[in-house]
Structure formats: structure tokens, C-alpha cells
Amino acid sequence: QVQLVESGGGLVQPGGSLRLSCAASGRAFSNIMGWFRQAPGKERDFLAAVYRTGNTYYADSVRGRFTISRDVGLNTVYLQMNSLSPEDTAVYYCAVRESYSNNYRSAAAYDTWGQGTRVIVSS
Numbered sequence: 152q153v154q155l156v157e158s159g160g161g162l163v164q165p166g167g168s169l170r171l172s173c174a175a176s177g178r179a180f181s182n183i184m185g186w187f188r189q190a191p192g193k194e195r196d197f198l199a200a201v202y203r204t205g206n207t208y209y210a211d212s213v214r215g216r217f218t219i220s221r222d223v224g225l226n227t228v229y230l231q232m233n234s235l236s237p238e239d240t241a242v243y244y245c246a247v248r249e250s251y252s253n254n255y256r257s258a259a260a261y262d263t264w265g266q267g268t269r270v271i272v273s274s
Contacts, residue, residue: 153177153263157245160268163235167272171230173245173265181247183255184228186219188241188270195244200255201228208255235272242267 159171175181185200199219200208207219218231228245246261254260 153181153247153249155245155247155263155265157243157265157268160243160270162271162273164274165236165272167235168231168233169235169270171232171243171245171268171270173228173230175226175228175247181249182251183248183261184219184221185246185248185255185261186217186228186230186243187246187258188239188243189267190241193241195258197256197258198243199230202255210256232270235270237272240270240272242269244268 154176155173157171157173159169163169182203183200186198187195188198189195197210198213199217201219201221216234219228221228244267245265247263248261252260
């Protein structure tokens with residue numbers, strides 16, 4: 152059973168940066184590790200995903216600002232977030248899927264979720 156622990160959230164000023172981490176325990180690097188976010192009153196949105204192969208994918212809304220990366224040895228995935236704006240305020244979740252799927256954008260495709268880490272972008 153995989154367990155995920157996110158960290159790195161907090162309060163940041165507009166234009167600032169944060170790096171989120173998601174450490175997975177209990178199993179070797181999953182087939183897909185992804186990041187999602189959910190703002191109050193909104194659905195959980197896909198942000199980025201990285202496959203075991205190293206291939207990465209991004210939502211249009213964050214491409215060029217956010218970067219997903221991984222450390223296979225530490226079984227950890229990161230989300231570097233730059234040029235943050237108040238619209239990025241949300242709870243950020245990482246998730247994993249053990250088996251292959253090309254449906255990386257769908258939250259329903261993921262098996263295990265972290266508890267979430269809150270990001271607030273405000274001056």
C-alpha cells in the first residue's frame with residue numbers, strides 16, 4: 152500500500168515561487184505520479200504528471216510556470232511553481248497510479264492520494 156506525504160505549501164506573495172514535494176512510501180516508483188489542485192468551491196484540476204519513463208505532461212494553465220520532476224531513488228516527486236498569482240491559491244494534492252494509463256489528466260485514474268498541502272498566494 153502506497154502512502155503519500157506532501158509538503159512545501161504555505162503563503163507566498165504574487166510573483167513568488169514554491170516547491171512542493173510528495174514522498175511515496177510502501178512501493179517502488181509508481182507508473183504515474185501527478186499533481187492536482189482544488190480551490191474552494193471548484194473541482195479538482197489536473198496540473199502535471201510524470202511517468203516512470205520520465206515523460207512529463209502539463210495542463211495548459213501551468214505550462215511554462217510549473218515544472219514536475221522526480222527523484223526515483225527517493226521515490227519523491229516535486230512541483231516547482233513559479234510566477235504564482237492569487238489564482239493559484241488552492242489545496243495541492245499529489246497522486247499515484249500503479250498501472251499504466253494514458254488518462255493522466257483524470258483524477259479518477261489515480262489510485263492513491265496525499266492529504267494535500269495548502270498554497271496561498273497573497274500580498
